[in-house]
Amino acid sequence: MRISVIRYRERLKAIVLAIVFIMPECIVGQDYRFEAGGGLGIGGYLGDVNQSNVLKNPGFGGEAFFRYLINKRFAVKAGLSTSGISGNTADFDNKFPDGAQYSFSARYYDAAVAFEFNFLNFGMNDDYRKLKRISPYLSLGIGGAYSSCKAFALNIPIGFGAKYKISRRWNLGLEMRARMMLGDKIDGLTDLRGMKSSFMKNTDWCPTLMLSVSYEFGEICKVCHYVD
Secondary structure: OHHHHHHHHHHHHHHHHHHHHHHHHHHHOOOEEEEEEEEEEEEOOEEOOEOOOOOOOOEEEEEEEEEEEOOOOEEEEEEEEEEEEEEEHHHOOOOOHHHOOOEEEEEEEEEEEEEEEEOOOEOOOOOOOOOEOEEEEEEEEEEEEEEOOOEEEEEEEEEEEEEEEOOOOEEEEEEEEEEEEOOOOOOOOOOOOOOOOOOOOOOOEEEEEEEEEEEEEEEOOOOOOOOO
16 A cells, blocks of 8 residues: 555656646747738838939838748748839939939839748747847748839839847837839839830839838647647
């Protein structure tokens, strides 16, 4: 009888120790597969009527996005964004044929998908994977933009930014994204100097700077070392 009691106590002690050591690992191991958020910022323009100062006449911008989190280093981001753009040749010393002056004001709407790479393992409260609460990242993708000038252009969005974890699920982000428009009509103006534009020649650029907040969801690890 005494031996049975001792064995029972040893088993109970083993169970308690297992709970003590395993529970924190389970809490730490909880990751999420998806992320959604939005942001506000400013947009700039480089094109026929502004070839040197991207900060001239900045416009108000906004975005909504969704991320599929492949792992702590890689993600795929799909988003919708908009920004105002404008320009006036009177602000610069550039000369146009016959001394002509041009100006425009427009808003474009963009849909894009981009692949993102984090320089560090982005996350928190996890020592063995060396997660960092802040990480710079790069992104590259493909998009399409339509402007109020009734012009459409495919574009290549090239982004650089930083992510910061406010908490396990909430993130703060700052991203500079340059959109290389594959065309020269997003501003409603083209070939102002008589130089014929093409798919990759004499194109417009529409960069944005966005501050965003996002939320992660879709838990993928409720039990240690188990992924559904």
